[in-house]
Amino acid sequence: MQLLKDKILNEGKVLPGNILKVDGFLNQQLDIRLLNEIGKEFAFLFKDLGVNKILTVESSGIALACVASQNMGNVPVVFGKKHKTLKRGEDFYAAKIFSFTHNREYEVTINKEFISKDDVILIVDDFLANGEAVNGLMDIIKQADAKLVGVGIAVEKGFQGGGDKLREQGLRVESLAIVENMDNGKITFR
Numbered sequence: 454m455q456l457l458k459d460k461i462l463n464e465g466k467v468l469p470g471n472i473l474k475v476d477g478f479l480n481q482q483l484d485i486r487l488l489n490e491i492g493k494e495f496a497f498l499f500k501d502l503g504v505n506k507i508l509t510v511e512s513s514g515i516a517l518a519c520v521a522s523q524n525m526g527n528v529p530v531v532f533g534k535k536h537k538t539l540k541r542g543e544d545f546y547a548a549k550i551f552s553f554t555h556n557r558e559y560e561v562t563i564n565k566e567f568i569s570k571d572d573v574i575l576i577v578d579d580f581l582a583n584g585e586a587v588n589g590l591m592d593i594i595k596q597a598d599a600k601l602v603g604v605g606i607a608v609e610k611g612f613q614g615g616g617d618k619l620r621e622q623g624l625r626v627e628s629l630a631i632v633e634n635m636d637n638g639k640i641t642f643r
């Protein structure tokens with residue numbers, strides 16, 4: 454998606470450790486015009502698949518999942534929680550995810566009430582790097598015996614290989630911008 458690529462080139466910052474900082478439009482301040490276009494694009498890419506639920510992880514995936522839903526018949530958005538709370542009860546699915554940006558493992562949980570075997574699910578997230586977050590959500594979808602039909606990502610860091618591993622497994626992964634290289638702060642796309 455050219456609009457997203459232009460935003461990354463104009464406003465993205467490459468930080469040490471292969472981190473692309475996009476706080477100005479995706480991760481802290483949100484560019485709603487861009488988000489709306491992303492939502493439309495996900496809806497176009499994943500139309501006619503019978504998606505009845507969009508799954509993501511808090512926090513940055515939520516806005517993207519919501520704009521996708523608005524263009525996909527307002528299907529419910531469910532997000533995995535990263536923080537343990539007393540309210541979560543006992544009846545939840547859980548998966549371990551290693552966070553690339555925080556360099557630690559965390560547990561993502563989803564109340565069993567919100568995913569069932571009848572669900573046809575689209576995963577949406579802001580970034581795809583090593584694929585850990587998507588793998589964690591796939592684990593939960595498997596536990597719930599639900600069906601996964603695709604993964605929609607705003608920015609994939611292609612050089613980390615997570616997206617291609619998922620595609621090799623036969624999963625439909627659509628990324629709106631795939632960064633192939635960002636050595637020396639210079640960003641190039643696939």
Ligand code: 5GP
Nearest residue numbers: 471472473553554580581582583584585586
């Ligand atoms: P993965 O689980 O695929 O290794 O990494 C994806 C997750 O880590 C995303 O949910 C995102 O929050 C975070 N992430 C990974 N790489 C980057 C990056 O370069 N920039 C930002 N802003 N987030 C990233």
